[in-house]
Amino acid sequence: MSEEKLMSKKKPAYPISKELDEYLDYYNRKIEIPIHYEDLLRFSGSVAVYDANDEDTLWVRVYYPEFDRDEIDLALKRVYSIFVSDGSDSILQYLNVDYVDYCTFGNSKPFRIKVRNILNDNYTLLYVKKTDASRVYGLELEHMLSPYNLNFVIYENTLIEEHIVGIPGDLFIKNNLPECSSFDKAQIAKEFVKFNERCMIRLLGDMRSYNYVVVPTHDFDSVVYKIRAIDFDQQCYEGKLKVYRPQFFKENNVMVDLVQNKLTINSVEQYILEERSIIAKRILSWGRRLKLLLEICRKDKISTPENTEMLKTQLQELTGDIKFRDSKNMGEVLTYALDFVKRNYEDVSMKQIIEKKF
Incomplete structure (x- = not known):
């Protein structure tokens, strides 16, 4: 596509x-x-x-x-x-x-x-x-639901963000990935699966390779790789579910091939379950602050009725959760998506939500 x-x-x-x-x-x-x-x-x-x-x-x-x-x-x-x-x-x-x-x-x-x-x-x-409400919601959700804390402030119509350190994904794929060992490539494939899942769960779109960074960290005699989003203005806007899954952007084809070549379907299922479990625990731990943010988001306008209708239909088909059918705006779609993960992270059938491309 x-x-x-x-x-x-x-x-x-x-x-x-x-x-x-x-x-x-x-x-x-x-x-x-x-x-x-x-x-x-x-x-x-x-x-x-x-x-x-x-x-x-x-x-x-x-x-x-x-x-x-x-x-x-x-x-x-x-x-x-x-x-x-x-x-x-x-x-x-x-x-x-x-x-x-x-x-x-x-x-x-x-x-x-x-x-x-x-x-x-x-x-x-x-x-x-x-300033852009979509970006602010994206930054706050990243702060709460990802492994990373973000530092940003706003004043009137101006937003200031701290730099997120890492190698831009497109440059990493071009210059660094070919030099990685087989072990490193398997680790990067695992992190891409987790990143892909994290973006879909919290509805962060447009994670083409230049909108995230790869962060290598030296640990004793090895290097640990993590993937972090760096652009948040496509939070809860688009109607197509694929936009919220980095695997469907052609810029990430090399990463998708890495997953297919280095991981078994059972491993992919395991990493998806791990990520969903971690996010569910973060949802619970942030408690009142996340609840308040979602309440505000449900009253806000951050997308079009057409996009909302399309996305809620696709999420209902994906999850089987009829709550999505009653969503009136993107704030409600996001709330039901996070609530679904919180309620079902231990017993949902992972095989039902893994695309054939993986």
Whole structure:
């Protein structure tokens, strides 16, 4: 199936509702910052950014007029202090804004900021984007239902995210995977199965290879590989269930082949069951906070009626759970999906939900 048919042409940005804004404020995700996304758009020029192999990264390095540069640099240093420290000005003298990059590829059109500590050359990357309710729900769900904590804040129409460290999936598949041992490839296949399941359960779409990273961690005499999502604006929007399963994007064909070649069907079933069990336990452990987020999401508009109707029908066919039939919006579809996992993670028949492609 082609990408054009699999996904919509353009997903709109949805505003932050009053209830979601109050939720973010309560859980310290809402902080006053001294710069807005629109301020960074005042650049006067740019040059393309190329990687070590002299290939276009689709980012451009932007430059500001002299009378704007000092003001923007100071504001970005203060953003860094607020985001990762106590918000005081005492550390500003030790910081330098090395560059501001802008990406015109994709929906969010983010800015990437490199802030460096001049005393030791350690640096932090921050991403500045426009706020989008879909992305905020995606970030919060990733924080609660994945193995990873996320640091992000919003202020009015501006969202700031901390960089997620790892090797972009497309680059890993091209440059690193061919050099991996047979043991490593089996481990990566296992992680892709778990990642595929995690995305489907919490309805995170569009996990093409450039929207996730592979994280290698050295452990004694071996390397442990994990897969992490890095783009969250396709949370609960599309109507086709396949959009929420990374295995159906052609960019991930190499990973799918790896699963088929390195894992048996029994192993795939086992890893799916493991992931569902872990997510069910996370749903229970987050308790009130997750329940409140889902209540807000059920009142919100983050997709179209057509997409909601399509997805709830496909999920009902997949799970046999008639609750999906009564879903009025994507918030309710998401709630029933997580509730299904929580209720059935120990006794659901895994064979009924594994696509033949695996």
